[in-house]
Amino acid sequence: MSSEIPPQVQNQLAQLQQVQQQAQALAMQKNQMESMKKESEMALEELEKLSDDAIVYRAVGDLQIQSNKDDTVAKLKERLETLSLRLQSITRQEERxxxxxxxxxxxxxxxMGTQGQ
Structure with missing residues (x-):
């Protein structure tokens, strides 16, 4: 029995490592998306407690922009929907x-079994 690994097995090992790296990258993306979703949910929850005529500020890049509650709630709900769709996509990718x-x-x-024989 030769101790050298056949090229086919080396190729399969390389593919396995690549798939493992992809899985790790997806897990990191998923964690990041879940964290962003949680933050948005908490912000929306706090906004719902405010009166309808409350003035709020939201971040736009490096700036804080004055906004009204309804616009900010709408933007947060849109963000939550986008994050949910991304999470669904990542989950499907993880399954594949x-x-x-x-x-x-x-x-x-x-x-490896056939190599050992």
């Missing part, structure tokens, strides 16, 4: 990556 990871693991097991 997970399936691909499992598939590659099985291929590697088979390749």
């Amino acid at each position: 990556i997970s399936k691909r990871f499992t598939q590659l693991q099985e291929q590697l097991k088979q390749a």
Whole structure:
């Protein structure tokens, strides 16, 4: 039995590592999106407590812009919807990556099993 790893197995290992890195990147993106969504939900909750004629300020880049409650609530709801859609997309990507990871693991097991024989 040769101790050298066949090129096919090396390729599969490289693919497995790449898929693992993609999964880690997606997990980081998902955490970031969830954090942003939570912040927006908390801000919306606080805005709902204010009177309808309250003057609020919202961040636009480096500036704080005066706004009315209704406009700010609408923008926050739009942001929450966008974040929810992004999270759904990331979840679907995670599922695909997970399936691909499992598939590659099985291929590697088979390749290693046939190599040992």
